[in-house]
Amino acid sequence: MKYGMNHLSLAVRLALTAGVFAAAGAVQAQAPQTDNPTSTDQATPPSKSKAKNLEAVVVTGSLIRRVDVETASPVVTLDRATISNSGKPVLGDVLQQMPSISGNATNPQNNSNGGGVASPLLEAGDGASRVSLRGLGISRTLVLVNGQRMSNPDINLIPPDMIEKVDVLAEGASTVYGSDAIGGVVNFILRKDFKGAQFSLNDGISSHGDAQRRGFNLTGGMTGEHYSIAAGLDYNKYDATLGARRKFSKQQLYLSSGSVIPAGSSSIPTGRIQVPASIASQYGCTLNSSGYAQVTLATGNGSSLGDYRCRLGSDTFNYAALNYIQTAQKRTNGFVLGSYDFTDNLTGFVNAFYNHTVSSGQDAPSPVGTGDGLIISSSNPINPFGITFSQNPVPGDPNSGYNFQTRLTGAGTRVHSYTTDTSQINAGLRGNFGQESSWNWDASINYSHTKRDQRDSNEVDIPSLQAAVDAGANIFDQANAGNVLSTGVKTPIYIYTQSTKQAQFDANGELWDLPAGAVQLSAGALYRKQFMNYTVSDFAVLDPTTTTCQILQEACGSPGRGSFNVKEVYAETLIPLLSDQPWAHSLNLDLGVRSSNYSTTGTTTNGKIAIEWRPVADLLVRGTISQVFRAPNLNELYDGRTLVQPNLNDPCVGRTAADLAAHPAACQFVPVNWAGNSPAQVNTFYSGASTVGATLKPEKGKSINLGLVYDPDWLPGVSTSLDFWHIYLRDTLTAIQADTVVSSCYNNNASPYCSFIHREDNTSRQPGQVFLINTPVVNLGTLSTTGIDYTLRYKIPHFDLGSVDPGNFRAGLSTSYTSTYKVNATPGEPNTKTVNYAGTLSPQFGNISRWRGTVTLNWDKGNWNAQWQSRYINKLTALNADAAIAGVNIPMASVIYHSIQLGYAVPSIHTRFDVGVDNLSNKLPPLVYQNGANYNVDTATYDVLGRYYWARATIKF
Incomplete structure (x- = not known):
């Protein structure tokens, strides 16, 4: 109406x-009536x-x-x-x-x-x-x-x-x-x-x-x-x-295949550790389609390969119990x-x-890992695997680029x-x-x-944590590393x-x-x-060129x-x-x-x-x-x-050369028959309107x-x-929303939202990948x-x-x-x-x-x-x-x-x-x-x- x-x-x-x-x-x-002084109806x-x-x-x-x-x-x-x-x-x-x-x-x-x-x-x-x-x-x-x-x-x-x-x-x-x-x-x-x-x-x-x-x-x-x-x-x-303290909230519940199951985060204190087939074989772990497996700490302090076992789907961390x-x-x-x-x-x-x-x-305590820039070198004495854990392969180190993720319970809850x-x-x-x-x-x-x-x-400070790990802090053993790892946190x-x-x-x-x-x-x-x-705080200010700050991304601000x-x-x-x-x-x-x-x-x-x-x-x-x-x-x-990381339904995925040519603003640098963003989550910046002009x-x-x-x-x-x-x-x-920005630009090359999209160019290893989408307040x-x-x-x-x-x-x-x-x-x-x-x-x-x-x-x-x-x-x-x-x-x-x-x-x-x-x-x-x-x-x-x-x-x- x-x-x-x-x-x-x-x-x-x-x-x-x-x-x-x-x-x-x-x-x-x-x-x-007003002229009649005897009128009973007079107001x-x-x-x-x-x-x-x-x-x-x-x-x-x-x-x-x-x-x-x-x-x-x-x-x-x-x-x-x-x-x-x-x-x-x-x-x-x-x-x-x-x-x-x-x-x-x-x-x-x-x-x-x-x-x-x-x-x-x-x-x-x-x-x-x-x-x-x-x-x-x-x-x-x-x-x-x-x-x-x-x-x-x-x-x-x-x-x-x-x-x-x-x-x-x-x-x-x-x-x-x-x-x-x-x-x-x-x-x-x-x-x-x-x-x-x-x-x-x-x-x-x-x-x-x-x-x-x-x-x-x-x-x-x-x-x-x-x-x-x-x-x-x-x-x-x-x-x-x-x-x-309440049954309904003591653990996060999920609906899966028609059943309600208690679950939690895959970032666990014993580690979610990616290893190659040569290491996974001694544990009998099933390899994924990329030929890797995941292991986690089972016993001991993690200094020996015998301290680990295959990670199971049921290995999760109950973060909900620590919320108010x-x-x-x-x-x-x-x-x-x-x-x-x-x-x-x-x-x-x-x-x-x-x-x-x-x-x-x-x-709950912070999840942290190689995705946050942390590196655990193969030469580090706390690392028994002989491989380097890092977000990307390290030049000159063929055994690098393996993922590592843990939960810093030793550093305490985030208050x-x-x-x-x-x-x-x-x-x-x-x-x-x-x-x-x-x-x-x-x-x-x-x-x-x-x-x-x-x-x-207790927000994780990546440089401080990296220094602590390089100095020998055992990040594989959260149960006994609290005093050392606590030096890797700050209070923004x-x-x-x-x-x-x-x-x-x-x-x-x-x-x-x-x-x-x-x-x-x-x-x-x-x-x-x-x-x-x-x-x-200076160390918590978001860098728009890297989408990071000195502490974990979730706590970065502007x-x-x-x-x-x-x-x-x-x-x-x-x-x-x-x-x-x-x-x-x-x-x-x-x-x-x-x-x-x-x-x-x-x-x-x-x-x-x-x-x-x-x-x-x-x-x-x-x-x-x-x-x-x-x-x-x-x-x-x-x-x-402020950084937000939603999944993006990118209309430029799987397009022919003719399709891409018809949508140059939305699909700039996207190759023909592109498979899409990897990972599916993309970086977006929420902000006020004036911040983006x-x-x-x-x-x-x-x-x-x-x-x-x-x-x-x-x-x-x-x-x-x-x-x-x-x-x-x-x-x-x-x-x-990010989907709205990209679809609006895809449907109209002259859309004012086209300037909000930033993709990796042809000099990148992943041309067409969305690096950043601005998602400010709009009418x-x-x-x-x-x-x-x-x-x-x-x-x-x-x-x-x-x-x-x-x-x-x-x-x-x-x-x-x-x-x-x-x-x-x-x-x-x-x-x-x-x-x-x-x-x-x-x-x-x-x-x-x-x-x-x-x-x-x-x-x-x-x-x-x-x-x-x-x-x-x-x-x-x-x-x-x-x-x-x-x-x-x-x-x-x-x-x-x-x-x-x-x-x-x-x-x-x-x-x-x-x-x-x-x-x-x-x-x-x-x-x-x-x-x-x-x-x-x-x-x-x-x-x-x-x-x-x-x-x-x-x-x-």
Whole structure:
């Protein structure tokens, strides 16, 4: 379902024109009533008193100050009670369970995959939690604090005691908030008017006796006639939990020939050692087609040929047992919220918070060998084979060029430690233009800064390891070589900093009165500058000419640095068209527009039109059509190079001379009937666009929402909503794939991607071999997703059971259904197709389950309260779970999690106690085998810890 931008612009103009004429018509039609002072139908002019201004607030999804709770925007609110009843010490654990959040998300269940990534805020293992509304990814979900964007969208940074409520708007809101608000926004609304002090202790542990978490928070505040101040300190600590502690994650599982088998890496501590037939014969090893065999250490220290045996297919290393299913983390937060009334019409305010997080992930010891440049000479006294192990034959040594691969268990596991410091402050003035004016204004400055220090311990330093081996370190005997081989490792340091500076001014109020109410306007402007810098230890900097660095390739990185600024002006108007008319209890038209000028991509202007119609007081019919956009972020623009090694489906393989001549750009230097790349994996460089001299433009699209909200007067306590949503994007910002680069160039010699391909020339021993393909971030592809949300809330009327008071009950249901998630990665290319990922799990888009939902039942009576919550994730299909057999997909079962909470207040000591159990039935996550997932499960979606007990004590004084 595609909607041209010109169509939407025309619709906005027509709607604005229609709204003005309708308003004028309403004025004319009802003008006689305004002249009749005795008319009972006369609309009472809205008061412009200061009291009214205090009642109205800016709601999430709009710039207009409103009294209405329900507007054209489908906002789901989590209040303080909901957050508290969850028992979660961090907000990420609460938000990521919402039905509208899906896809790939980061949380402390994700272990790190190692260093070198020039986008550290997107990396796992740092204790962060980020949200992906509608499965559109964390870069298309905007995170706000009191309407101001967070430069680091880690929602674990925000102290829960700082929050009054969380508004989640799962629709495009670019006209209100600017770039990134495509899937929607998560807006954390801060507390105010806090009085007294509160101290809380919490603890928790899994039923396996691990994954302990504990912490405390202290909050205090004072409120006077002209001031309000609140401050708090929060600390929590999570223990690391190894994958070996759970049956499903203690070893990597693979699907082979229809059977699930435990397996591991072929890089083993006893060595995968290639030997010629003359040596293999004494062990009785079977030779491969090239006339070689592999042996491994069986006993002894490896100094004698008798210490070895034939290597078997079952000789693997269980790396999975050493990964974390919960990363280690310690988090300290502090915040200050304050305001002061200088006069009746002028208030100053400041909102500030600081977070210090220390966390760590862990990987198995490094695999290393001749493929990394290591050489073990035949003359080395530790080498009993009399041959030289090296990646390529050594000139003058006919017995060289044999492969050797081992696992450096003697050097220890690779630990990825992170220290992240984030601060943000928003300060300014707000006021009005006098008690008789409806106009309010707000002027603020916003500054945020994030620094993340990443240190990767025990990364192999090839020159140092080579020197140790040359000096006699026995690399064949890992069990006894630890102290010596540990000198062959280093700790690279990767430091990422990002800052945001912003100044903003807003004003809003009433323009003129119509019979249905006052026309309201909100307008403003802002200036924002964002900066990033990424540094890498010198020995870990990737050399683009060799595709290596001094340490193993996986830990090589590249520095990156850049900034941009944006200037924006925006406006929104609410026009009440009808009020208290037959079939129009109210009819409002909401129009918005925002123009954004980026120093990197130029100017883009986006608009929205929204309708709020109440045919009767109990029923709201709402609809919004808005243009959305996302400007390329700092990482997409300025990331340095990172090495990735995918398999390449090269279209130049096996071609005739005529075919090759017809495709000179894609197949340069490729010989006739070429057999293809060897090995099949090729070197590619992911990077930001500017690194390769490319330019980017914003991705753009539309967001459509049509819905109903029903609050029946005949059934008090019930509120329900039904919303249809559709989001369409084009020119999506994505890292291009190697297959796409080569196929695009093959199909079009003038393709801009042809310059990304670098093959070995005719002077090489392997002409045509792909040496390198640049795969930067580009504008490519389309994405369209549709679905339905449904909510039901019921405050059950109090019922009488005679002498027994059953207490008060509340029930809630929230569901989201994704009907389509269609992606065309290469629109316009021959043989391209659109793939619907709804109901699937894929490495690229994550978990797009069709149905997600939560059911909550609350009860309270006197000093007691309790909550039961069930969370549902529908069945889905894991795509291409068997990488060796194309098209083999694995079904994944539906999952229901149950959690309970029970609380009791003791007024005499001003204390409250809460206990709870998460994952009450100890539900195991569905397995996905080797589908690009650590621990054989989707850690972004499912619980991996099992049944979990928690307790909390809170005292107020």
